[in-house]
Amino acid sequence: MFAGAVFAVCMAGTTLPTPLYGLYQEKLGFSELTVTVVYAVYAFGVIGVLLLAGNASDAVARRPVLLAGLGFAAASAVCFLLATGLDWLYAGRLLSGLSAGLFTGAATVYVMELAPYGGASRATFVATAANMGGLGCGPLLAGVLAQYAAWPLYLPFVVHLVLVAGSAAVLLWLPETVRERRPLNTVRPQRPGLPPQVRAVFAPAATASFVGFALFGVFTSVSPAFLAQSLDVDNHAVSGLVVALAFFSSTAGQLAVGRVGVERSLPLGCAGLFAGLALLAGALHWDLLPLVILSALVGGGGQGLAFRGALSAVAEAAPPDRRASVISTLFVVAYAGISVPVIGVGVLTEPVGLEGAGLVFIACMTVLVSTAAVYLLRRPARVTPSRS
Template identity: 60%
Template sequence: MITDRADGKRALGYPAAAGVFAVGMAGTTLPTPLYGLYREQLGFSELMVTVVFAVYALGVITVLLLAGNVSDETGRRPVLLCALGLSAASALCFLFEGGLPLLLVGRVLSGFAAGLFSGAATAAVLELAKPGQEAHAGFAATAANMGGLGCGPLLSGLLAQYTPWPLALPFLVHLVLVAMAAAVTWFLPETVAHPHRPRTLRPQGLRVPPEVRGVFGPSAVAAFAGFALLGLFTAVAPAFVSQTLDEHNLAVTGLVVFTVFLASTAGQLLTGRIGVRRALPVGCLVLVVGLLLVATSLAVTALPVLVVGAVCGGIGQGLAFRAGLTAVGGAAPPEHRGGTISAFFLVAYLGISLPVVGVGALTLELGLRGAGLTFSACVIVLAVAVGLYVWRRPLTDAD
């Protein structure tokens, strides 16, 4: 189903596709440092912040269930262009925000965009690699995902803190970046050999090809645990930084969130050096250490410890995430690769949404600190369990 890409149309290769991927994912986390401003302006609770965040994840999951494999049939480029259009629509919702309903619509549209990007952009980056570039392309795909997610809060935090129009300028800048990404996407080679319009749009669920099932389970559970940590930082950490640590600089908030995603990218880079077999269990172990540090920062109210926990947890998440994605993507047959990768991301985004809403609900009874400690304990148990499993039954580098 995938072309051999030997038609000389590879002037724009996998780095260009990775750049488009990064721009798209940056838009999904752009509002993160701004939630405090929205909370003051609209007067909603911390629970509602996590609900607004989780609505995004609900949009991702919906698309992955309904259309996670659509790029395997229609082609990568049309799906990427559609995702960029949804990203632009989301930015416009935030630009013209007049209350909570439009915020929710903007987050849902952003989730739809991320759901399309997750499978189609990852597959496009992998398939645009020339022979011998597969490892570099695998890193580019996961780094674009995590790097884009990290750059969103950093960009909006800096713009909101040091320029006029804190609730408008970040989204105006993103619209410009989306337009540039759309122009690049238009000239990307199509990697699906015979793209066609699917007859029906049906839920794909979590079905994966038989040859992938051996690696899918532990890889997806590790991704769930790692994305739960990312969800904590993108939805709850900004409130902890401002309310508990009394740090109200939005650029600092964005930098703290950026740190965990930057560390994730570093962890992904390390995965290529130590191999899939060791990266998954080691990543789970490092993730546990990071969660322990995050819990410590909550207990002693220390920003430096939170930053160190973000670095350590991000590295662990990156190690486990790239190892799992590499194993799943490598085991999937080309004609089902987009759908299989989408199923992997579906489990990951369950991790970034369900636990975070739980944290928001717990804040009503336990407060922000108590909810964070409870969350950390639960994810530590999960990460330890999957880490021990893959340590005893390791994946192979060839998976």
């Protein structure tokens, strides 16, 4: 449980600025395109760490890697506290991506390794809830503090620094789970790869993952601006809550995979993503807050179902000696979804407006997720136990 709390604290820091971008726009005077670029820098940091040092904790042990991740999280918070220009925001988002990249794999494994005998299922729940729940708590915490407390661009990051310091103390108290350590120079970049037997499963899995992360990217980068400009919702707590609901629903969707089964979770997740995109289109067209909330709930649930189903499907289809590289490839595609489409929305905002850019995004993502769904209906993803 303590390791899960540390995991949640780190992930919360990566979404903390979400309801504050409008305030930074007022302070620094930049466009909606710049907001999306600032947001997307985070993804590049995550992808870089996953590819270059995703397996570092296997060599140098869990706690040093997680402490480094907390260090990057603290440095990110300091950058936002000192932000007097765009360069500080870019640096803060990049450092935040580095922290998430280090935590994503290492913290998940650490939580599971610390579980008592027979507690693997509960540990999986804790890791999932800590990851997505932490991402949801970030905008909720920042939104509430920005709306109802003083110093909206400072207090959220001061609070996060305190939480990071407490998390570092907890980590130093928790035991190390890696017994045989190797030098840091033994860590090698993980080269993405797709063995032939994985490709049929990977195509729809990666497509659904890309769309799900792209939906999250739009929610966490431009939804506060849409709420303020089109719905006259300038309450930062409400903006943070809407984003948080998407992540909390993703947690529920991931946990539901155990009930619906891995084979059904991927097509059901695609259906949820399709419905979430349709609801978001309705919200943009009719300027209705209830549809935005429903889109976050339904789309978030679909993302959780689809991504956990995708991860399970490709992991089971991959040969044991190539599993890490296959999963790395899936994560690279997924995190590309929260960078490229989001920047595309920013580029289109000026010529066609925020609502028009959102509708173009929805149309493109709908085509992708529909293609994945049709493929799955014609060739269902079969998940069979892997051989070690």
